[in-house]
Amino acid sequence: MANGFSGARIFAAFSALALFLSATPALAQLGQPRNWQLGFQEAVTPIARQIGEFHNFLLILITAVALFVLGLLIYVALRFNDRANPKPSKTTHHTLLEVAWTIIPILILAAISVPSFRLLFAQYDFPKADVTVKAIGNQWYWTYEYPDNGDLTFDAVILEDDELKPGQPRLLATDNDVVVPVNKNIHMLITASDVIHNWTIPAFGVKVDAVPGRIIRTWFRAEKTGVFYGQCSELCGQKHAFMPIAVRVVTDAEYASWLEKAKKEFASAPSGEDEMASENSSRLAELTR
Ligand SMILES: [Cu+2]
Numbered sequence: 001m002a003n004g005f006s007g008a009r010i011f012a013a014f015s016a017l018a019l020f021l022s023a024t025p026a027l028a029q030l031g032q033p034r035n036w037q038l039g040f041q042e043a044v045t046p047i048a049r050q051i052g053e054f055h056n057f058l059l060i061l062i063t064a065v066a067l068f069v070l071g072l073l074i075y076v077a078l079r080f081n082d083r084a085n086p087k088p089s090k091t092t093h094h095t096l097l098e099v100a101w102t103i104i105p106i107l108i109l110a111a112i113s114v115p116s117f118r119l120l121f122a123q124y125d126f127p128k129a130d131v132t133v134k135a136i137g138n139q140w141y142w143t144y145e146y147p148d149n150g151d152l153t154f155d156a157v158i159l160e161d162d163e164l165k166p167g168q169p170r171l172l173a174t175d176n177d178v179v180v181p182v183n184k185n186i187h188m189l190i191t192a193s194d195v196i197h198n199w200t201i202p203a204f205g206v207k208v209d210a211v212p213g214r215i216i217r218t219w220f221r222a223e224k225t226g227v228f229y230g231q232c233s234e235l236c237g238q239k240h241a242f243m244p245i246a247v248r249v250v251t252d253a254e255y256a257s258w259l260e261k262a263k264k265e266f267a268s269a270p271s272g273e274d275e276m277a278s279e280n281s282s283r284l285a286e287l288t289r
Contacts, residue, residue, distance in 0.1 A: 029169075030042055030044070030228070031044070031203045031227055031229055032169050032172055032228075032229045040052055040055065040202065041202045041203045042203060043203065043205065044203045044204060044222050044223055044224050044226075044228065045203075045205055045206075045220045045221050045222055045223065046221060046223075047119075047122060047123055047204070047205040047206070047220065048202075048203060048204055048205030049205075050118075050119050050122060050205070051119065051205045053115070054115050054119050057115060058112065061108065061111075061112070126187065126217070126219050127185045127219065127221070129185055129186070129187035130181070130184035130185045130186065131146075131148065131180055131181065131184055131185075131186050131187070132146070132147055132148055132187045132188075132189065133145070133146060133180065133186060133187070133188055133189070134147055134188075134189040134190075134215075135178070135189070135190050135191075135199050135210065135245075136191055136193055136210070137190075137191070137193070137194075137195075137196075137197025137198075137199065137232065137236070137243070138155075138192070138193050138243075139194050139236060139237050140232075140236065140237065140238075140239035140240065140242055140243040141155055141156060141157040141243050142156045142174075142197075142232075142245060143155050143156075143193075144156060144178050146259075146262075149259060149263060150263070152259075152263055152266055153266060154262070155175075156176045156177070156178065156245070156246065157174060157176075158171070158173070158175075158242045158243060158244055159173045159174060163175075169229060171231075171241070171242070171244060172229040172231070172244045172246065173229075173244070173246060174244055174245070177227060177246045177247065177248040178245070178246065178247045178248065179247075179255060179258045179259075180222065180247060180248070180249055180250075180255070181249070181250060181251070181252050181255040182222055182223065182224065182225050182249050182251060182252075183221065183222070183223060184221065184252075185219060186219060186220055186221070186222070187217060187218075188206065188208070188217060188218050188220070189215050189216075190208045190209070190210045190215065190217065190218065191210055191211065191212070191213075191214060191215045192210035192212045195212065195236050195237060196209055196212070196236065197209075197210040197232045197234050197236045198210060198233035199230070200233045201220070201228050201229070201230040201245060201247055202230060203228045204220040204222060204228065205220070206218045206219075206220050207233060210234070222247075222249040224249065225249045225250055225251060226248075227246055227247070227248045227249075228246070228247045228248075228249065229244060229246050229247075230245040230247075231243070231244050231245065232244070232245070
């Protein structure tokens with residue numbers, strides 16, 4: 001019976017699992033979650049990469065600490081139980097040991113603080129903006145403004161299942177994408193009109209609360225083209241789960257031509273409620289024709 005769980009078999013099972021998990025990214029779509037995903041979405045900005053590295057560093061560190069403590073517990077349980085050690089030592093203090101178990105955790109925390117502060121400063125170190133986009137959270141859709149381009153503004157509303165085009169992910173695709181150029185510094189100004197929402201794109205490593213009456217800014221520099229998805233990440237009411245965020249990263253030329261078209265199509269678009277959704281859908285259809 002013991003042969004059924006031999007080391008070789010377990011090793012083979014883990015190898016197969018590892019192979020399976022490492023093979024899936026090749027099939028994965030950039031900028032959205034995938035089945036059986038472990039860890040974060042593929043990083044597309046320097047900040048997202050830094051977040052991933054910090055996360056891995058912490059994970060390795062905490063795993064080492066947990067294994068060390070587990071080892072100590074097992075050692076104590078085996079070495080100092082009543083049978084193995086019938087006459088316990090009367091030792092109560094050990095100066096070197098006490099200094100060590102005070103100093104070592106301090107050193108570990110100091111080691112964590114270095115990459116932690118480096119990441120924090122990098123996130124708040126705003127480079128010069130190439131494009132500024134304002135995102136306004138509403139119950140339950142997003143309004144976007146391009147303040148560099150006059151009154152260019154539009155709403156982004158979730159696509160219903162029967163509106164999805166091939167390749168568009170369910171619950172993530174919107175009728176209008178936020179379009180930004182690749183390898184450019186995008187400043188995002190985030191606010192809300194009613195309750196607190198949250199604007200995020202996991203692949204960019206940005207996540208910012210959208211607070212009514214307040215503008216909070218963040219930035220990203222996407223290094224790959226494609227469509228990147230996020231979801232409102234602050235409980236904001238009944239349809240909180242149905243106000244996704246879609247950012248389309250395009251080349252400079254594509255961005256310029258999108259801007260030309262969008263200025264004409266959206267310039268005088270008033271910000272409205274549900275009827276705007278269908279109106280914007282038809283606008284987008286016109287744009288992409
Ligand atoms: Cu929301």
